Amino acid sequence: xxxxxxxxxxxxxxxxxxxxxxxxxxxxxxxxxxxxxxxxxxxxxxxxxxxxxxxxxxxxxxxxxxxxxxxxxxxxxxxxxxxxxxxxxxxxxxxxxxxxxxxxxxxxxxxxxxxxxxxxxxxxxxxxxxxxxxxxxxxxxxxxxxxxxxxxxxxxxxxxxxxxxxxxxxxxxxxxxxxxxxxxxxxxxxxxxxxxxxxxxxxxxxxxxxxxxxxxxxxxxxxxxxxxxxxxxxxxxxxxxxxxxxxxxxxxxxxxxxxxxxxxxxxxxxxxxxxxxxxxxxxxxxxxxxxxxxxxxxxxxxxxxxxxxxxxxxxxxxxxxxxxxxxxxxxxxxxxxxxxxxxxxxxxxxxxxxxxxxxxxxxxxxxxxxxxxxxxxxxxxxxxxxxxxxxxxxxxxxxxxxxxxxxxxxxxxxxxxxxxxxxxxxxxxxxxxxxxxxxxxxxxxxxxxxxxxxxxxxxxxxxxxxxxxxxxxxxxxxxxxxxxxxxxxxxxxxxxxxxxxxxxxxxxxxxxxxxxxxxxxxxxxxxxxxxxxxxxxxxxxxxxxxxxxxxxxxxxxxxxxxxxxxxxxxxxxxxxxxxxxxxxxxxxxxxxxxxxxxxxxxxxxxxxxxxxxxxxxxxxxxxxxxxxxxxxxxxxxxxxxxxxxxxxxxxxxxxxxxxxxxxxxxxxxxxxxxxxxxxxxxxxxxxxxxxxxxxxxxxxxxxxxxxxxxxxxxxxxxxxxxxxxxxxxxxxxxxxxxxxxxxxxxxxxxxxxxxxxxxxxxxxxxxxxxxxxxxxxxxxxxxxxxxxxxxxxxxxxxxxxxxxxxxxxxxxxxxxxxxxxxxxxxxxxxxxxxxxxxxxxxxxxxxxxxxxxxxxxxxxxxxxxx
RNA sequence: GCCGAAGUGGCGGAACAGGCAGACGCGCGCGACUCAAAAUCGCGUUCCCUCGGGAGUGUGGGUUCGAUUCCCUCCUUCGGCACCA
Numbered sequence: 001x002x003x004x005x006x007x008x009x010x011x012x013x014x015x016x017x018x019x020x021x022x023x024x025x026x027x028x029x030x031x032x033x034x035x036x037x038x039x040x041x042x043x044x045x046x047x048x049x050x051x052x053x054x055x056x057x058x059x060x061x062x063x064x065x066x067x068x069x070x071x072x073x074x075x076x077x078x079x080x081x082x083x084x085x086x087x088x089x090x091x092x093x094x095x096x097x098x099x100x101x102x103x104x105x106x107x108x109x110x111x112x113x114x115x116x117x118x119x120x121x122x123x124x125x126x127x128x129x130x131x132x133x134x135x136x137x138x139x140x141x142x143x144x145x146x147x148x149x150x151x152x153x154x155x156x157x158x159x160x161x162x163x164x165x166x167x168x169x170x171x172x173x174x175x176x177x178x179x180x181x182x183x184x185x186x187x188x189x190x191x192x193x194x195x196x197x198x199x200x201x202x203x204x205x206x207x208x209x210x211x212x213x214x215x216x217x218x219x220x221x222x223x224x225x226x227x228x229x230x231x232x233x234x235x236x237x238x239x240x241x242x243x244x245x246x247x248x249x250x251x252x253x254x255x256x257x258x259x260x261x262x263x264x265x266x267x268x269x270x271x272x273x274x275x276x277x278x279x280x281x282x283x284x285x286x287x288x289x290x291x292x293x294x295x296x297x298x299x300x301x302x303x304x305x306x307x308x309x310x311x312x313x314x315x316x317x318x319x320x321x322x323x324x325x326x327x328x329x330x331x332x333x334x335x336x337x338x339x340x341x342x343x344x345x346x347x348x349x350x351x352x353x354x355x356x357x358x359x360x361x362x363x364x365x366x367x368x369x370x371x372x373x374x375x376x377x378x379x380x381x382x383x384x385x386x387x388x389x390x391x392x393x394x395x396x397x398x399x400x401x402x403x404x405x406x407x408x409x410x411x412x413x414x415x416x417x418x419x420x421x422x423x424x425x426x427x428x429x430x431x432x433x434x435x436x437x438x439x440x441x442x443x444x445x446x447x448x449x450x451x452x453x454x455x456x457x458x459x460x461x462x463x464x465x466x467x468x469x470x471x472x473x474x475x476x477x478x479x480x481x482x483x484x485x486x487x488x489x490x491x492x493x494x495x496x497x498x499x500x501x502x503x504x505x506x507x508x509x510x511x512x513x514x515x516x517x518x519x520x521x522x523x524x525x526x527x528x529x530x531x532x533x534x535x536x537x538x539x540x541x542x543x544x545x546x547x548x549x550x551x552x553x554x555x556x557x558x559x560x561x562x563x564x565x566x567x568x569x570x571x572x573x574x575x576x577x578x579x580x581x582x583x584x585x586x587x588x589x590x591x592x593x594x595x596x597x598x599x600x601x602x603x604x605x606x607x608x609x610x611x612x613x614x615x616x617x618x619x620x621x622x623x624x625x626x627x628x629x630x631x632x633x634x635x636x637x638x639x640x641x642x643x644x645x646x647x648x649x650x651x652x653x654x655x656x657x658x659x660x661x662x663x664x665x666x667x668x669x670x671x672x673x674x675x676x677x678x679x680x681x682x683x684x685x686x687x688x689x690x691x692x693x694x695x696x697x698x699x700x701x702x703x704x705x706x707x708x709x710x711x712x713x714x715x716x717x718x719x720x721x722x723x724x725x726x727x728x729x730x731x732x733x734x735x736x737x738x739x740x741x742x743x744x745x746x747x748x749x750x751x752x753x754x755x756x757x758x759x760x761x762x763x764x765x766x767x768x769x770x771x772x773x774x775x776x777x778x779x780x781x782x783x784x785x786x787x788x789x790x791x792x793x794x795x796x797x798x799x800x801x802x803x804x805x806x807x808x809x810x811x812x813x814x815x816x817x818x819x820x821x822x823x824x825x826x827x828x829x830x831x832x833x834x835x836x837x838x839x840x841x842x843x844x845x846x847x848x849x850x851x852x853x854x855x856x857x858x859x860x861x862x863x864x865x866x
Numbered sequence: 867g868c869c870g871a872a873g874u875g876g877c878g879g880a881a882c883a884g885g886c887a888g889a890c891g892c893g894c895g896c897g898a899c900u901c902a903a904a905a906u907c908g909c910g911u912u913c914c915c916u917c918g919g920g921a922g923u924g925u926g927g928g929u930u931c932g933a934u935u936c937c938c939u940c941c942u943u944c945g946g947c948a949c950c951a
Contacts, residue, residue: 681891
């Protein structure tokens with residue numbers, strides 16, 4: 001808090017009208033869980049906490065305008081959260097649907113996808129792994145704004161946050177393609193690789209896909225049913241583990257590939273997710289890693305349709321399969337190979353394949369075969385060469401090989417046979433872009449045009465079109481918890497879900513509930529609360545008993561600060577016009593894919609509903625790092641590693657604590673707490689105090705002393721100003737420390753009676769004011785200046801005073817430091833060169849040799865190259 | 867696996883449109899004051915050294931007169947995403 005408070009104070013001194021508000025995002029799981037643990041009513045616990053926090057913040061000297069305080073659990077606040085819900089509902093941006101959702105068994109509530117973290121898919125709050133439940137829940141249509149949320153052009157936000165959001169939204173460009181089942185049902189898929197359509201040798205549906213039942217043949221019914229049941233039982237963690245062995249079942253049904261009429265089997269497998277795309281994929285095992293593993297495991301055909309970019313092919317020659325002289329002729333033809341124990345391992349460039357096939361065919365002994373794989377796929381038999389370019393030719397080749405070699409008799413596909421040869425493995429599968437092969441009229445289309453051309457053709461044929469898919473999901477906002485804003489919906493047997501009219505808001509959260517956990521939503525168990533009347537017909541109806549995710553409350557709180565007690569609208573429009581959008585917003589990086597996406601969504605939705613204006617809610621964002629406990633773990637009461645500012649404040653005073661919080665680590669990086677340095681900052685504050693309050697008789701300072709002092713002063717002012725602008729708070733304090741050291745020197749040289757001294761004290765206190773507001777104010781008064789220092793303008797750098805009149809010229813020989821020479825600031829290049837060469841150290845090192853070259857950086861450095 | 871950030875003294879950290887590495891502070895050492903200690907003040911504090919210097923910003927290479935800074939390789943730590951078709 002304090003560094004941003006200091007910056008707000010700095011901006012005020014810069015002449016800005018600064019709104020620096022404070023409020024409490026008071027609803028939510030953490031508060032409710034903490035209250036339950038202590039067996040205190042969540043409301044009592046929350047408001048006691050708020051009071052404690054207010055006290056703490058005030059003791060730190062924050063400049064918050066408390067008249068603008070907003071508390072999201074106050075009815076006068078959540079009335080407007082409910083108003084926003086209604087608006088979203090009326091505009092079709094809030095909807096209710098039954099779906100498998102993430103459920104935290106410990107918090108007894110559903111969670112948004114953003115609130116489920118890590119590999120084990122745990123609850124963001126309590127770290128319990130979540131499970132899936134089928135529930136009817138309320139969602140906000142964040143996906144409507146997926147494309148717009150990717151546009152950061154109006155934002156001065158850190159690259160890091162933009163990247164996190166971009167990845168979270170997860171745009172992929174591709175095409176939708178209309179496959180059909182054998183009996184004529186449409187079976188649409190999404191693919192990013194329309195260029196591989198001719199290699200689609202089977203399809204895979206998510207187990208939950210609606211067509212599964214219809215596709216399943218009677219023979220497969222039992223297996224399919226069992227697999228679907230098992231998939232539903234499994235948690236996401238089990239299902240989504242990437243390294244898991246592929247599982248799946250054949251439905252017995254077939255689909256038709258629209259590009260070539262090929263009849264391909266339809267499988268179900270849990271590696272296809274119902275929640276992404278259409279819940280169905282075309283499988284191109286030759287160019288998709290997952291499909292490849294699946295096909296290999298289940299013996300499904302694999303057909304390469306994209307040439308690898310390097311054009312490399314391979315051939316492995318079994319001992320005894322070639323007539324003698326084979327290796328010699330290869331060598332003579334410039335075809336490189338490795339010979340290991342009579343086995344030949346041959347790697348071919350694109351141009352060598354034809355020549356090689358010819359030679360191999362001539363040298364092949366009867367009863368054997370040889371193959372070329374990679375960029376080209378050919379099987380050389382003694383009676384001719386078979387090209388593997390279709391599912392049919394593969395079948396023929398496989399049959400032939402099985403006849404010739406009993407050891408491959410049980411192989412189900414050619415690829416399975418080849419995969420057994422480790423030498424081949426790196427050329428059998430790839431997912432790069434390349435020239436299309438084995439793809440009918442598209443064969444030969446180069447990799448950089450393939451996707452575009454195929455997509456255009458699909459559209460022409462009416463079987464597909466270009467399409468963009470996002471990973472972002474709609475925001476699940478229902479929570480089966482007590483401590484939140486009630487969702488203002490009433491269910492009427494006649495009229496269904498009806499929004500509570502705005503003039504009847506807020507739907508008050510009752511105090512008299514059983515808030516101790518029962519595994520059920522507390523509002524549901526309240527004897528009377530949920531019973532009400534339908535706003536449409538007046539008949540008996542029941543209220544929605546779920547409450548809203550607190551991220552809903554925090555999505556618009558910046559607007560409530562404008563006018564926290566305004567009772568006609570979420571905010572006073574005049575205030576909105578004056579202040580919005582938020583100019584500077586600071587917060588932790590942990591908000592990147594939650595709060596900061598939600599609030600952007602909220603703003604854009606609000607804009608489209610005619611409530612807010614402009615493209616974005618917050619113009620400039622700067623991330624602060626997290627201060628960890630001394631044990632480098634996140635501070636938490638349960639770990640017992642929390643550093644309470646109160647203790648530090650009572651021991652060192654607020655100003656010292658403020659300054660130390662700015663000084664001890666980089667604000668944007670955060671660090672484990674380390675209290676040992678605070679003594680240094682305390683010493684600094686005391687030394688300022690001593691210097692200004694302990695009288696020292698003025699002496700007779702030299703002009704040099706005064707010039708040096710003023711130079712340091714204005715150089716410091718320049719740096720401090722810059723560092724405030726760029727949020728580099730740690731160097732603000734160190735620059736002030738440096739200047740103080742200089743001031744002590746000047747004092748000892750008798751400077752205290754001078755006008756320069758008065759100037760230094762004046763500016764020094766102004767620079768301190770944002771950092772240590774109390775000490776600065778008191779010393780300001782002591783200097784006899786008018787109240788208050790915090791209303792003073794920020795000082796202006798006197799560039800002339802800040803300029804150096806002497807510079808330290810660095811003299812290097814071959815880039816190594818050899819000497820430093822003091823020269824006047826405006827020195828000419830020629831004089832610089834002379835001064836450097838005249839140096840004793842240089843003369844000694846040169847020892848008579850003549851420099852080959854002299855590099856000159858004016859005003860800084862001379863490098864003599866010998 | 868993919869994406870991103872970061873590696874500088876005993877510690878927190880400075881410096882980077884390429885130009886004196888280690889500002890400022892902590893800690894530590896020595897000294898002054900003191901009977902003594904604390905506080906305060908002063909000096910010193912990257913490492914090695916034969917006191918001339920030499921090495922040094924995670925590793926190895928490259929570009930350059932010159933690299934903590936730019937490029938490539940690798941290592942480590944942290945964060946995010948992850949069967950997303």
